[in-house]
Amino acid sequence: MEIIKREAKSIYTRSKLPGIKYTINQYVGCGHRCVYCYARYMSRWKEYGHWGTWIEVKTNAPELAKQRVKGEVSMSSVSDPYQPVEKEIMLTRKILENMNKDTKLSVLTKSDLVLRDIDILKKFKNVSVGLTVNCFPEKVRKILEPHAPSNERRIEALKKLNKEGIKTFCFISPVIPELTEARKVLRETKGIVNYYLIEVLNTRLGGENLKKILKDRFPESYEYLRDKEKMRKFVELLKHYVEEKEVPLAAFVSHRRENYYKE
Numbered sequence: 311m312e313i314i315k316r317e318a319k320s321i322y323t324r325s326k327l328p329g330i331k332y333t334i335n336q337y338v339g340c341g342h343r344c345v346y347c348y349a350r351y352m353s354r355w356k357e358y359g360h361w362g363t364w365i366e367v368k369t370n371a372p373e374l375a376k377q378r379v380k381g382e383v384s385m386s387s388v389s390d391p392y393q394p395v396e397k398e399i400m401l402t403r404k405i406l407e408n409m410n411k412d413t414k415l416s417v418l419t420k421s422d423l424v425l426r427d428i429d430i431l432k433k434f435k436n437v438s439v440g441l442t443v444n445c446f447p448e449k450v451r452k453i454l455e456p457h458a459p460s461n462e463r464r465i466e467a468l469k470k471l472n473k474e475g476i477k478t479f480c481f482i483s484p485v486i487p488e489l490t491e492a493r494k495v496l497r498e499t500k501g502i503v504n505y506y507l508i509e510v511l512n513t514r515l516g517g518e519n520l521k522k523i524l525k526d527r528f529p530e531s532y533e534y535l536r537d538k539e540k541m542r543k544f545v546e547l548l549k550h551y552v553e554e555k556e557v558p559l560a561a562f563v564s565h566r567r568e569n570y571y572k573e
C-alpha cells in the first residue's frame with residue numbers, strides 16, 4: 311500500500327447527505343479494500359494507480375479540524391477513519407482531539423480500532439458511532455471485504471461502545487441477496503444500538519469487478535441483479551420485516567432502479 315502525504319485546504323466538506331452538513335475525509339483510499347467500495351470513484355481523479363493500492367493522507371487535517379462549524383459532521387463518507395493505517399498514523403485520533411466537542415458528530419467505520427478512542431469520543435456532547443455490519447459468512451467476507459475485521463469483532467465493538475454510554479448505530483450494508491444476513495444482524499445487535507441504517511447494494515457504484523465476482527462466485531446473488539422483479543420482491547420483503555419488527559430505522563436506501571442492469 312503506497313502512502314501519499316499531502317496537505318488539504320480544508321477538512322470540512324459541505325455535504326448533500328440528508329441531515330449532514332459536513333463530511334470529514336482525512337484519508338482518501340482505504341486499506342479495507344472492499345470489492346464493492348463506492349468510494350473507488352474517487353480514483354477517477356487520482357493518478358496514483360488502481361483503487362486499493364494507495365492511501366492519501368491529509369497530514370494537516372488535525373490542524374484544520376480546529377475550525378468551528380455548525381451542523382452535523384459525518385466522519386467519513388469516502389474512506390474509513392479506522393482503516394489499518396490509522397493504528398500507526400493516528401490521524402483520526404488527532405482530529406478528534408482538536409475538534410470542538412460541541413460539534414454534533416457521527417463516526418462510521420468497519421473497524422473495532424474505534425474502541426481505542428472511546429476516551430475522546432466521550433468528551434463530545436453529541437456523538438454517535440456506527441459500525442457497518444452485514445454478517446457475511448466469513449468465507450464470503452474474506453472475498454468481499456478482505457482486510458476488514460470480522461463481523462463478530464464489529465458487533466463486539468458496538469457492545470463495548472454501548473456499555474460505555476456512547477450512542478451507537480448499525481449500518482447494514484451492502485445488502486446483497488443471499489449473502490447479507492440482515493435478519494441475523496438485527497437479532498445480534500438488538501438492544502446495543504440506538505438506530506439502524508440499511509442500504510441495499512448499489513451495483514452501479516459497486517463497479518464491474520463486483521458484478522464479475524458475483525457472477526462467477528455467487529450466481530444465486532447475481533441473479534437478483536439481472537432480475538428486476540426478483541430484486542423488487544426481495545426489497546419489499548426486507549422492508550416488511552423491518553416494519554414488522556419495529557426496528558428503529560433512520561434510513562432504508564434501496565437504490566431499486568439500480569439494482570439490476572442489462573448485459
Ligand code: SF4
Binds near residue numbers: 340341390458
Ligand atoms: S471500509 Fe468503506 S471506504 Fe473502506 S474499502 Fe470498505 S467500503 Fe470502501
